[in-house]
Amino acid sequence: MAQVRREPLADQAAALLLERIRAGEWALGEKLPGETTLAPQLGVGRSTVREAIRRLAGRGVLASRQGAGVFVIALDAPEDWDAVLRKAGIVAVIEARIAIETEAAALAAARRTPSDLRSIRRALADRDVHRSDIDSHVDADTAFHRAVVAASHNAVLLDLFDSFTPRLRAAMIEMLRIRRAFGDDADHDAHAAQVDAIVDRDEGAAAARSRAHLLTLRDALV
Known part of the structure; x- marks a missing residue:
């Protein structure tokens, strides 16, 4: 034995x-x-x-x-979530982000509070000033997207995003090193437009802008 x-x-x-x-x-x-x-x-x-x-x-x-x-009650166990994320490729990570963040953006537009809007705007401004260094840009970008997910007031989506963050950070840094270009005005404007949709309580636009941004990232790699 x-x-x-x-x-x-x-x-x-x-x-x-x-x-x-x-x-x-x-x-x-x-x-x-x-x-x-x-x-x-x-x-x-x-x-x-x-x-x-x-x-x-x-x-x-x-x-x-x-x-x-x-x-x-089961004859096998699904693979540990952390192990799945460690093995996931960049495209898979971005596709998972689309699933989580598109719905979170719509919910944020419906449920956001004045405090949520302050947090999102503060994160957007911080993201804007971190355009030159990849690591700090990814951290500021992640903080922005987390602020949007938090504004959804859905604890499950936020837990998923938080569990996803270490692999997300590594994937995004890798992706930006491959692309070599990031943080331009068009990218900032896309994020600002998402904030505008959330401010306007436009659920459809918030979801569409989140999805379009992430699809752009994915399509640049496939």
């Missing part, structure tokens, strides 16, 4: 349990052995087994049922 040998123990224990589930040791809907059985098999303590089970439950593989035990 394979045992855990490296840190972090809970991650290793979860990986070994998932490996055994994939191998068919427990069928769909079957109850796992108790912690006192699994712990010596994996070479870890009971608390580590509990944490490993929590991690697999979070990935939709296991479910704890109070008073009944832990059951297999």
Whole structure:
């Protein structure tokens, strides 16, 4: 029986349990052995087994049922979101941005508050003064787009955007280095037009301008 040998123990224990589930040791809907059985098999303590089970439950593989035990509810786990983002190419990242930000822009136009507008305008002005250095331009651009997503008042969209940010930053820096041109007046005007649509509560225009801007980025690469 394979045992855990490296840190972090809970991650290793979860990986070994998932490996055994994939191998068919427990069928769909079957109850796992108790912690006192699994712990010596994996070479870890009971608390580590509990944490490993929590991690697999979070990935939709296991479910704890109070008073009944832990059951297999899926025979595999989807790839970790962070790993998916790390592998994603620039075009895939921009297409995902289109899905998130187009809807967020429409919602921002419908729901924005005076405080939201101040944040968006401040971010637009900051973006305007960071046109010469790629890294600072990408950071200012990301802050602008986050301000728009935040104005949607949709916590799920904002969580998606925030989880996306590290890969987004790397992809955008890579893209701008390939293009070698960024931050021109047309680019700034496109962002300003999106702000105008949000100010005017024009949901259709806000969404269309967000989508058009991001499609321009994508089309420059394909």
